[in-house]
Amino acid sequence: DQQVKQNSPSLSVQEGRISILNCDYTNSMFDYFLWYKKYPAEGPTFLISISSIKDKNEDGRFTVFLNKSAKHLSLHIVPSQPGDSAVYFCAASANTGNQFYFGTGTSLTVIP
């Protein structure tokens, strides 16, 4: 039972444009959300997080938006750069447990 879903396996964007990666979740108890970036043959690296008390968190070119009523979050990257080409995972956690639930990832390609 996949509690965190990333329905787009891949996304291609021109350099300089905005990349929007989407993530949906089913568990209403999730209150903490994270995005990770993964290059081939490396482990994921933490990018940005958001708590359910907020609806937006921004860090440089990266912004995460949370829509609790829709159980949806998105990661915006602007402007996109070729070095942003990677697989992006969203993850969620509930304060009732210790687990993080990960989506299946979206492969982003930024075209120079």
Next chain:
Amino acid sequence: GAGVSQSPSNKVTEKGKDVELRCDPISGHTALYWYRQSLGQGLEFLIYFQGNSAPDKSGLPSDRFSAERTGGSVSTLTIQRTQQEDSAVYLCASSPRARQPQHFGDGTRLSIL
């Protein structure tokens, strides 16, 4: 400082053999996680250690899988009588405390022939 270190980086073994995977977390991190990523899948939670508390083993797929964490630092994941469906990348992650962003190792790619 040093990140999370995993060894070996690659392991090829025959079906039925036992394998042991090692994880060295970041010093001082009390939380340690093991995940598995099969081809085309997301990260599947396996087990979680937090300080001296009993580990959360709820993600272990069968009793062939076990893990321990000695002295609150190094962890080993053991798979007994390996099967072909155990082929995956096994990732270890640590964080200073529970429910904080995790630092991942580069994983062990396990291939069962």
